[in-house]
Structure formats: structure tokens, C-alpha cells
Amino acid sequence: MNELRKLQKKELEILTAVVKVCEENNIKYIIMHGTLLGAVRHQGFIPWDDDIDICMPRESYDKFIDIGEKFLPSNLKIQHYKTEENCPNIFAKVRDENTIFLQKEHVDLDINQGVFIDIFPLDRIKKGNHQIAKEYWRKGIFNILNECYDIGYVKGIKRKSSVLIGYSIHFILWKGLWRFVDRNKFIEREDKRRKKLHETGDDCVFYSVDRKVVGKYSRITERKKYLFEGQEFWGPKNYDEVLKKLYGEYMVIPAEKDRITHQPLKVELECNNIEEK
Template sequence: MRLKEDFFREEVRCDYLINSKMKRIWGKELEILDKFDEVCQKYGLRYFLAYGTLLGAVRHGGFIPWDNDIDVAMFRDEYEKFSEIAEKEFKDPFEFQKNFFNLAFGKIRIKGTTAVEVPYLDDKINQGLYIDIFPLDDVPKEENCNESYFQIEKELAILAQHPDIYIDQIRQGFEATLTSQIIVDLLRLSPKDRIKEYEDFCLKNVGSSKWCGYIHGVAFANKKPLKKEWFDTIIYLPFEGKEYPVPLDYDNVLKSLYGDYSKMIQGLSEHEKIIMDPDNSYDNYLVGGEFFDEKFWR
């Protein structure tokens, strides 16, 4: 472990108290990030800190004080190469999960810890602490969102991950670009196979746009597309005592994602509905486990 003992002490950053438990959570996530960085260097794969983790590196030199997770991103072709070698590279206590609960991105978990999402308290799969790995796909600039290819990409993403939402949109009058037969055929597939169809489509169309983004975020979270050229050159910034890759033009990336990112807005993490424990295994918190609490199950 590269972190010094005083890292794990309770402290106040930006008028926000970070307790020792959260520091231990951060420590486990950094352990995963360091392993991920090691593997990417071994295979010459490019990645960069993303979203709140990129913001934390630029503005704080580490975690945003009220954040509790780590995000990284890779272009689609690099992400698929990484996925192919991940299983053999991430051995105990690490585990790579692709398309966790049918969402089209990856996670690397560390055993002996807990990051249980409340809706999945009865799922026995590994739910240890993790980092998220987001694939960046070719997406349109906003004013061109109705172009046929990108509309198909967006619909495939929604249908693969949230078929109920997609069908509901059609019932409400949405005019689908996908034909009825294609929709029926995709719905007959398993969730895993639907995501594979979406990923194959994205991979075939790498290079079709000068813009990129995590398509699930573009489709659902109003995340703006990002210029690929902003990622052409990589630099390294410190994050909790070690340097990691970020895009040289991080200023434009962060402005596109957050606007005036110099303003610090204390808010709840998007991961508030996750039970996190750096010291005990997730199975203790699942239904029937030693620490299972009925209040989370309501």
C-alpha cells in the first residue's frame, strides 16, 4: 500500500469533514486504480480520469471531499481491448465485471469490502468496492442528434439497458428508427446479448464523428458530447499523492460537463443509495447476512 498512515486520519477539506471510514474507502478505491493503471501501462492502453475524479484531480489534487467513488474512461476500441485481457490480469482480490447488472460499462471490484446497491441486496454476485470504467463512443454534436446513425446508437443503448423505458416511449408516441422486427428480435435476446449487439455496433463505427461521450450519459443524464481532439494529448496530474493521466484540454472537458467547475457545490454523491464498508465483505450485508438491515429493503 503506497498510502501513508496519516492519509487515513479524519480531516476537514473545504469545510467538509471526511471521517476515517471514508478515508479507508478511498484507500481501497485507490488500490484498485493503481492496479488498473499498472495493467493499462503493461498493455499500452490509454485511459484518463473522468467525471468527478477528473474534477477532483484538477480542483483538489485528489477526491472531491464529498465524493466516494473513482471514474475513468477509455475510447471504445481501447475499452474492448482492455476487456479481453482483464479477466486474466485481475486476480484475487480484484475482479473485473463487464456490464454489471446490464449497464454498458465496466467495474473493477476488490474483495473483502462492500459497495452494495440497495436494489440488489438479494444478488449474490461480487459487490465489493469498485472503480467505474466508461467506454467513450462516437456521438453527434448536439444540433445533429437526429442523424440516423446516432439515433440508432442511442436507441440501441436504451433498448439494451432499459428495454422497459424504450417500449414505454414507443407507447407514448416516440417514432423509433429501429424497425419493429429488429426491436422484437432484440427483445428476444438475453440482456447480455442485447448489450453485445450495442457494443458491436459502436465498435464498427469508431471514427465516424469528431465528438465522443459515454452514450448512456448522453441519452439519460444530459451529458454533453466532448470533442475528441481535447483528448489527443495526455498529461499527468496528482491525485492523492500519485500522478494519473488526464486530457491536456481538461478545461474544455470540465466546462462541457459542469459549466463553471471552479464553484464548489456541496451535494450528495450520485452513489448515496449504496451501502459502503471498507472493512467487511459485501455478503454480510446481503439478504440473510450478518449485517443485513430490513430498513434498506423497504
């Protein structure tokens, strides 16, 4: 078994454990993004994919953050600003602390660096082109500011026109004008803003956290089961609509140069230096 396949199997173990918690605690989830595409096109992982994405309606997401770790195996930890002090993301991950999946943007961070799956909240937003564009830019600006807190992320910026912006945000804002701003509080304020918008929002939701792709909230939360690596998992019933909006002609295999992965610096699936619990 090659190394990528071993990584996929480890991620599937994490997904299976998370889904067990969801099923036992009335927490709704759907597989999304590349995981949904893999289920539809390959009945499992996209052959070159190295992650798993699931989404939860906001109410289920908050419930999972609050209680999930009580029911997960002891080696699995929820990484979220509420559960880990230096968590750099506004969304959540479930990581296996007995493994390593080191990304270049996180190399200097004192956080759990284990193999993970991503969990994103499904938040309602206001409908209408102006409101959608406004929220898209608000999320985008937050993401840029938050990511540029980490010098590892800034060093990894490839677009030359963005390098100066990244270093300016890091050194002038975070290390200068905002040096007394608590990053955890910065993330928390934005998360609370998004939650409040969900509570007052319309039947509209972003299908992806970093793209202006929207659909009806009521439609994406309608679920059916999909075969993925020999197991069945919940996904959006309207998969064709979702995948066409996200990927266009999604059944066409992309050229090798367009196959995106995390490209980790280091992966270890069994860490012998971690004490048994």
C-alpha cells in the same frame, strides 16, 4: 479516518492496480468526470465523492477487457458482460471481491457487489447536430430499457411521471413480450453497434455517457498527468474545456443539496467470510 475516506482509499487502491496494468500493457486511459474535477480542484477526491471514473479509447478498452484480469491482483475482477454473466452494465467496472458496496438498484442481482471503479469506452460518433441528437437518444433509450430490467432500479425511480413507464417496461416488455430475450445478448448487440460506429465515426465523442456533451475525439485523447491523492495519473490535456462543458463554473463548490453520491445500502471494506486465495 471516517468511513467515506476509507472507501476512497480502497477505490484508490483499485485505480492504482488498474493503472499499473495499463502502463505495463500499453493501454491508454484518462481520469474523467468527477475524478478529473477532483484532481484539478482538490488534487484528489472531491471531499464528498464516493467513486472513481476513468475512460479508455475503444481499442485500449477492448484490450483491457480481454487481458486485464490476467494481470490484476486476484481479488480484483473485471465486471463486464463478457466476463460476468449477470452484469447489468454496458460499460465496465473493476471490483474488489473482498469488499461490499451494495446499491439499491442491484440488491436482487447475483453479481459481484464489491467496491469498484468505473471504466467507460471513448467511442467516436458521427458529427453534426442531427447525428449527435440521434445517437444521444439511441443511447438514452437503450439505458432506460436496460435499467428497467431490474426491479430494484424501477422501485428507486423518484420522478412520479417516470414510475409508470418504469413498471411498464419491466413487467410488459421484459417479463411479458420480451421474456425470452437474453439480457446479456441485448447488451452485447448495443455494444457492438457502438463499436462499429466508433470505427466509422468522425472526430467527435460524448464526454459523458448520459449527457449530450460532445467534443473532439482527437483532443480528449491528448493527455497530461495530474496529481491525485499524491500520485500522478493521466487525464485529458484540455481539462478546462472538458470540465466547463461538463460542469460549467467547475471551480465553484456546489451547495450541499447538489452534492451527488451513490448512497449505497451497505459498505464493507473487509469481508471476513471470504476465503483467502
